[in-house]
Amino acid sequence: xxDTATTASAAAASAANASTDAPPFQLGKPRFQQTxxxxxFRHFLDIIDPRTLFVTERRLREAVQLLEDYKHxxxxxxxxxxxxxxxxxxxQAILHPDTNEKIFMPFRMSGYIPFGxxxxxxxxxxxxxxxxxxFWQWLNQSHNACVNYANRNAxxxxxxxxxxxxxxxxxxxxxxxxxxxxxxVQKANKFTPATRLLVQRFVPFPAVASANICNVVLxxxxxxxxxxxxxxxxxxxxxxxxxxxxxxxxxxxxTRVVLPMPILVLPPIVMSMLEKTALxxxxxxxxxxxxSLVCLAAFGLALPLAISLFPQMSEGSRxxxxxxxxxxxxxxxLLGLTQLCQKPPRLSTEVITETxxx
Numbered sequence: 001x002x003d004t005a006t007t008a009s010a011a012a013a014s015a016a017n018a019s020t021d022a023p024p025f026q027l028g029k030p031r032f033q034q035t036x037x038x039x040x041f042r043h044f045l046d047i048i049d050p051r052t053l054f055v056t057e058r059r060l061r062e063a064v065q066l067l068e069d070y071k072h073x074x075x076x077x078x079x080x081x082x083x084x085x086x087x088x089x090x091x092q093a094i095l096h097p098d099t100n101e102k103i104f105m106p107f108r109m110s111g112y113i114p115f116g117x118x119x120x121x122x123x124x125x126x127x128x129x130x131x132x133x134x135f136w137q138w139l140n141q142s143h144n145a146c147v148n149y150a151n152r153n154a155x156x157x158x159x160x161x162x163x164x165x166x167x168x169x170x171x172x173x174x175x176x177x178x179x180x181x182x183x184x185v186q187k188a189n190k191f192t193p194a195t196r197l198l199v200q201r202f203v204p205f206p207a208v209a210s211a212n213i214c215n216v217v218l219x220x221x222x223x224x225x226x227x228x229x230x231x232x233x234x235x236x237x238x239x240x241x242x243x244x245x246x247x248x249x250x251x252x253x254x255t256r257v258v259l260p261m262p263i264l265v266l267p268p269i270v271m272s273m274l275e276k277t278a279l280x281x282x283x284x285x286x287x288x289x290x291x292s293l294v295c296l297a298a299f300g301l302a303l304p305l306a307i308s309l310f311p312q313m314s315e316g317s318r319x320x321x322x323x324x325x326x327x328x329x330x331x332x333x334l335l336g337l338t339q340l341c342q343k344p345p346r347l348s349t350e351v352i353t354e355t356x357x358x
Contacts, residue, residue, distance in 0.1 A: 098154035174211035212256035262302030
């Protein structure tokens with residue numbers, strides 16, 4: 001019945017979309033093709049678009065109502081695909097997909113760059129003291145933990161102790177590595193003051209990367225023993241797989257290492273060159289504003305580019321039984337992984353389930 005209503009809504013809106021470039025609307029699906037880098041890049045630009053932070057309550061209600069009308073086949077004439085895609089973008093940016101509750105603004109994906117940039121600037125400040133190093137690493141991991149929790153999968157609630165464990169592990173590893181590396185750099189007598197300052201600027205990256213790995217392992221180590229749920233393309237549970245769990249954990253850890261790289265590596269390189277210019281040497285007070293702009297540019301441009309390098313689906317075809325059962329991993333690169341199993345054409349659901357579990 002719902003499919004019939006949705007089809008009717010799509011047919012009713014088709015006449016109004018003849019002159020637009022927007023693709024046909026699909027409820028709950030990405031607007032752009034995920035098989036190409038450009039499509040993934042456009043998709044993630046939509047996800048982190050900070051303009052959705054300024055959407056009014058009235059506009060949000062209108063967007064939600066428009067999608068409900070489409071779902072139930074009561075869409076008014078003249079609604080375009082562009083309007084439907086815009087409504088879905090607004091809803092997904094503001095409301096949690098499982099609870100339909102508003103996500104606190106600093107912890108939305110659209111708020112990740114505006115609220116995260118000051119933290120990146122703080123992490124990359126030169127000549128940091130022990131206290132400032134500890135503070136910025138703690139603040140960064142606290143922000144990440146809040147974003148992860150606010151955007152968690154609410155259909156399978158995890159105990160709060162697991163989030164606390166992952167958070168504490170990330171904070172301890174980030175702080176200890178950052179402090180340890182800074183101490184080692186300070187004691188390196190072979191470094192000139194300029195070289196020591198440059199090396200210190202790269203300390204945040206290994207600290208953040210190691211903390212991300214620690215967080216992933218602590219949050220998801222249980223999946224290695226229990227396996228992960230594997231679903232078919234219709235969302236039906238077909239089994240559980242430890243091999244898929246290992247694949248997912250490794251891919252998540254790799255993603256968490258690669259993603260901070262352009263954000264924490266590019267600004268120090270750029271700033272080391274800009275600081276040599278006559279303008280900044282004559283006006284040292286401009287260093288902090290310029291560094292803030294560089295961090296904002298790196299965060300805003302490099303982040304979606306880095307995320308887009310990873311296809312959302314990575315396929316595998318070898319499981320423990322060596323039978324040709326395929327599975328694919330959908331990678332939500334900022335927050336973790338969701339698992340999806342693609343049913344092979346010649347195997348029944350029963351065979352898939354048996355193969356995955358055994």
